[in-house]
Amino acid sequence: MWFLGRPVMGRLLMCVHEICKFGILAFTFSMRKSFLIALIAVLMFGGGYFYLVAQAICPAPLTYSIGTIDSRFAITSDEVKLAMSKAESVWEDATGRNLFTYAEDGALVVNFVYDERQDFLNTEGSFEEQLNTVENTSKQVQTTYDELVAKYNTLKNSYTTQTQAYEAKLSAYNTEVEKYNSQGGAPAKEYAKLELKKKALDTEQKSLNSLSSSLNTLVKEINAVGEKGNLLTTTYNQGVTQYNKTYGEPHEFTQGDYTNKIIQVYTFKDSAELTVVLAHELGHALSLDHVEGKESIMYYLIGDQSQVAVLSTEDSAEFNRICGDLSLLDALKLMLSRFEE
Numbered sequence: 001m002w003f004l005g006r007p008v009m010g011r012l013l014m015c016v017h018e019i020c021k022f023g024i025l026a027f028t029f030s031m032r033k034s035f036l037i038a039l040i041a042v043l044m045f046g047g048g049y050f051y052l053v054a055q056a057i058c059p060a061p062l063t064y065s066i067g068t069i070d071s072r073f074a075i076t077s078d079e080v081k082l083a084m085s086k087a088e089s090v091w092e093d094a095t096g097r098n099l100f101t102y103a104e105d106g107a108l109v110v111n112f113v114y115d116e117r118q119d120f121l122n123t124e125g126s127f128e129e130q131l132n133t134v135e136n137t138s139k140q141v142q143t144t145y146d147e148l149v150a151k152y153n154t155l156k157n158s159y160t161t162q163t164q165a166y167e168a169k170l171s172a173y174n175t176e177v178e179k180y181n182s183q184g185g186a187p188a189k190e191y192a193k194l195e196l197k198k199k200a201l202d203t204e205q206k207s208l209n210s211l212s213s214s215l216n217t218l219v220k221e222i223n224a225v226g227e228k229g230n231l232l233t234t235t236y237n238q239g240v241t242q243y244n245k246t247y248g249e250p251h252e253f254t255q256g257d258y259t260n261k262i263i264q265v266y267t268f269k270d271s272a273e274l275t276v277v278l279a280h281e282l283g284h285a286l287s288l289d290h291v292e293g294k295e296s297i298m299y300y301l302i303g304d305q306s307q308v309a310v311l312s313t314e315d316s317a318e319f320n321r322i323c324g325d326l327s328l329l330d331a332l333k334l335m336l337s338r339f340e341e
């Protein structure tokens, strides 16, 4: 039994030994595998972390150059450079970091692409100008009209007063004439006096007729000016209706975009708006995403940002998320969120 047992034992032992050996081997192997996984993980996450940190510390300064500017934009290359330096300052002044630098061969290229979007804006501008011209002309016509009416009223008052005086004198004259007629005629001396009075009355009547004629001419002039004013008002009102119909509706279109180190500007109303468009695209060039808050530079729509472009709290938070110093945990979270995308 023992003998039997021994080899059995021995085998058993061996077996146990083998198992142990195998077990040890297996254990060793699994240790190595785990170590390898851990190593890969460390390399991946560590590499990712360093990659992110390297990215997090924005590739600053990012060099940019001016690409093509369509001549239909009323802007020179120097003006674009100035606009870019203003857009740069929006980020640099707020963060105290040198993030962008102009270089003739700068990797980030800024192009101005003219299409129906800027055309729409230009048409809107000239339409507005036309409306303003009509409005101003209309105002001038209104002033002329008011002046003419004032002149008419003064003349009309004078005419009324003079007419009343004339009629009183005429009535007195007629009474006198009637009186002498009923007496069979005026004595020669009185007759001569009456003749003089009649002459004076005739002259006065002529003057009144002339005044009346002037008033009629003035009325015609006032009516003509009034008609012109009405026509201008109709034209203006029709223009405003048309303008509101065409441009009053809220319309959304891309003012600029950033893809693969290229900033394209499609439309801008004025230099203040251009600064916001460029600052927004520079944000994208730093890998920043859109943020909430209508006043944010990185808000997806333009319109409610302040005239003097400044970063909002959301903009600063987004900048810090991408370009600020990230903790290891934040970096991992960010990397994992990017893998999920």
Ligand SMILES: [Zn+2]
Pocket: 280, 284, 290, 300
């Ligand atoms: Zn955007």
